[in-house]
Amino acid sequence: MSTSIAADPSESIAPLTRRPLALSPSRAGDFKTCPLLYRYRAVDRLPEPPSAPAARGTLVHSVLEQMFGRPAAERTPELTAAAIGPAWERMAQEYPELNGLLPDDELAAWLSSAQDLVRTYFTLEDPRRFDPEACEFAVEIEVANAVPLRGFLDRLDLAPTGQLRVVDYKTGFSPDPDFEARALYQLKFYALMIYRLRGVVPAQLKLIYLADGMSLQYAPSESELLSFENGVVALWAAITSALETGNFPPRPSGMCRYCAHQSVCPEFGGTPPPYPGNPGAADSAVADPAVGGPAVDDPAVTRPVTADAAFDV
Numbered sequence: 001m002s003t004s005i006a007a008d009p010s011e012s013i014a015p016l017t018r019r020p021l022a023l024s025p026s027r028a029g030d031f032k033t034c035p036l037l038y039r040y041r042a043v044d045r046l047p048e049p050p051s052a053p054a055a056r057g058t059l060v061h062s063v064l065e066q067m068f069g070r071p072a073a074e075r076t077p078e079l080t081a082a083a084i085g086p087a088w089e090r091m092a093q094e095y096p097e098l099n100g101l102l103p104d105d106e107l108a109a110w111l112s113s114a115q116d117l118v119r120t121y122f123t124l125e126d127p128r129r130f131d132p133e134a135c136e137f138a139v140e141i142e143v144a145n146a147v148p149l150r151g152f153l154d155r156l157d158l159a160p161t162g163q164l165r166v167v168d169y170k171t172g173f174s175p176d177p178d179f180e181a182r183a184l185y186q187l188k189f190y191a192l193m194i195y196r197l198r199g200v201v202p203a204q205l206k207l208i209y210l211a212d213g214m215s216l217q218y219a220p221s222e223s224e225l226l227s228f229e230n231g232v233v234a235l236w237a238a239i240t241s242a243l244e245t246g247n248f249p250p251r252p253s254g255m256c257r258y259c260a261h262q263s264v265c266p267e268f269g270g271t272p273p274p275y276p277g278n279p280g281a282a283d284s285a286v287a288d289p290a291v292g293g294p295a296v297d298d299p300a301v302t303r304p305v306t307a308d309a310a311f312d313v
């Protein structure tokens with residue numbers, strides 16, 4: 001496994017790095033939402049402007065990651081919130097495109113809002129009570145039918161009992177109950193990767209929403225992950241077919257209002273650029289520009305969960 005500053009592919013401003021073609025939760029969501037959006041992000045790799053919420057998400061994720069690198073006694077709300085300013089300075093240096101994202105007179109309030117999110121984290125967990133197995137790490141693995149999966153996990157916890165917990169931080173608000181299943185798609189995707197990587201079904205999947213201090217927990221079963229894997233295999237087959245034919249139809253929805261590619265979308269009077277071809281060749285690659293909230297269908301069922309206390313030591 002490798003590490004990365006990219007926190008949550010749906011909220012981060014990760015750089016465009018060339019990687020082999022693979023399916024991530026974000027790209028899976030893109031294809032289900034709109035095949036043309038998938039093409040523009042995964043195949044054409046059209047640039048998308050950074051946004052202040054995405055930058056704040058990356059900033060908060062990186063500070064929480066750094067926190068777990070400190071001794072347990074130093075994982076306090078005060079020290080962690082104080083790390084926001086220096087972390088932002090490092091981000092702005094590393095990603096010059098972030099400079100100018102916010103007017104100077106709004107930066108202080110924006111940084112303060114990031115500190116509020118960090119403080120909210122401490123109302124949900126006590127990071128002095130456990131050490132994560134890993135933070136902010138990339139996983140790449142082939143699952144059934146040699147389908148390549150890729151994802152970044154915010155945190156993986158290992159309980160003294162040997163149980164695994166997958167944790168994902170969201171800097172937005174918790175979803176309405178009708179949308180919880182969609183929110184869990186990403187975690188189930190990661191649970192499948194961990195299951196195939198280690199042969200163990202994670203005991204708990206946990207989404208932490210820092211904007212409203214809520215969390216969503218779910219305990220998958222092996223049969224559910226196998227069923228989920230079948231869905232991933234079918235989705236990859238559909239994507240592979242589209243890559244071979246170049247047929248990526250637009251699918252207009254409410255997501256269009258957040259789409260950065262309206263100017264080249266037929267639904268908005270635009271003309272798509274010539275299809276660059278299937279990037280699946282050995283010397284080809286796709287980037288994983290991290291943007292957009294997936295709108296995916298996933299028949300997740302909320303189940304009893306393993307108590308958080310099992311992971312406290």
Ligand code: SF4
Nearest residue numbers: 034250251256259265
């Ligand atoms: S504007 Fe809507 S239909 Fe067009 S590419 Fe974007 S998401 Fe798809």
